[in-house]
Amino acid sequence: MPPSLVPARPAPPAARRAPRAQAASSCLLAEAQLPAVPSTLLIPLAARAHGAQYFPWLACQDAVAMQVLAALGADVSAYLDDLSTVLNVLWRTRAIKELGQEFFARHPSALGANLGCGLTHYFQWLDTGTNHWLDADLPPVMALRKPLLPPQCPRMRHADLDLSQTGWWQRLGLPTQRSATPVLLLCEGVLMYLPPAQVHAVLAEFAQHAPPGSRMVLDVMTRQAVGCAARHASVGPTGAEFRWGVGRMAELAAVHPRLHLLREQSVAEGYGWAGIAMDMWWRPWLGAPLYGLATLGVRGGPP
Numbered sequence: 001m002p003p004s005l006v007p008a009r010p011a012p013p014a015a016r017r018a019p020r021a022q023a024a025s026s027c028l029l030a031e032a033q034l035p036a037v038p039s040t041l042l043i044p045l046a047a048r049a050h051g052a053q054y055f056p057w058l059a060c061q062d063a064v065a066m067q068v069l070a071a072l073g074a075d076v077s078a079y080l081d082d083l084s085t086v087l088n089v090l091w092r093t094r095a096i097k098e099l100g101q102e103f104f105a106r107h108p109s110a111l112g113a114n115l116g117c118g119l120t121h122y123f124q125w126l127d128t129g130t131n132h133w134l135d136a137d138l139p140p141v142m143a144l145r146k147p148l149l150p151p152q153c154p155r156m157r158h159a160d161l162d163l164s165q166t167g168w169w170q171r172l173g174l175p176t177q178r179s180a181t182p183v184l185l186l187c188e189g190v191l192m193y194l195p196p197a198q199v200h201a202v203l204a205e206f207a208q209h210a211p212p213g214s215r216m217v218l219d220v221m222t223r224q225a226v227g228c229a230a231r232h233a234s235v236g237p238t239g240a241e242f243r244w245g246v247g248r249m250a251e252l253a254a255v256h257p258r259l260h261l262l263r264e265q266s267v268a269e270g271y272g273w274a275g276i277a278m279d280m281w282w283r284p285w286l287g288a289p290l291y292g293l294a295t296l297g298v299r300g301g302p303p
């Protein structure tokens, strides 16, 4: 989530709490005792639940985000004041949905996994009737997720995950055979909170183990934003810090010979012509989008 590109919201929204849900929610959130980085999951959840009222053309039609927020009873008004972040989340959600739909159109029985899933529910949009889905995050987040978004069919499952520890591919039981069906991995709003060496290890683990044809969709921010989370309207108050960013998109595929950058997208497209013009203006200095998405592919060949 990059620094603000959108002026301050014109008028304050009404409070977005579900009064009857507040007691239960306070319990759930209080019991979860989420540390700084996991607590950022409320930021995109708020955008998916309420962002369409500000950016109806980017509405993601999330059928559960509003209910989850109501059950949590979290006051997310401050996150909705940060309109550029709301727009960025809606833009990336739409783009990831489209990338997921394209992938499962080609591989209708494949496995998709959301690494650092927070309280997202991509399977509501990506269920083909025969594919499989894994939602994984740090244990405190999965404990919070379990009562709110339990797996709803045998083709869905949950798992605890710590991406900062190598070996997660095997621990999640992801396929390792070269002949296996390709997998789709999503990792949004996660890697910017890890140190660069850990991000490279995550990408390398994907490259080493994923069957050819697999995809990983991740969001990236410019390296210029590293260390600047305190200035971010939504992330700053959580105490989380941005630790990884890119200087060039080509750095992603350079991590491992099996990786290739299939697609890069800039959030500038969500801001229309003005955003695209600003992106072109900044690009020589930043070397990468201020904020964007990368789709990485895995080739065949030696590990």
Ligand SMILES: C[S@@+](CC[C@H](N)C(=O)[O-])C[C@H]1O[C@@H](n2cnc3c(N)ncnc32)[C@H](O)[C@@H]1O
Pocket (backbone or CB within 6 Å): 037, 038, 039, 040, 041, 042, 043, 044, 045, 115, 116, 117, 118, 119, 120, 136, 137, 138, 141, 161, 162, 163, 164, 187, 188, 189, 190, 193
């Ligand atoms: C901004 S939230 C994004 C959540 C979700 N992907 C979304 O877009 O709504 C950041 C997420 O990254 C997860 N995360 C941070 N460090 C992680 C790690 N080492 N392993 C797994 N998940 C991690 C957090 O627990 C949190 O759910």
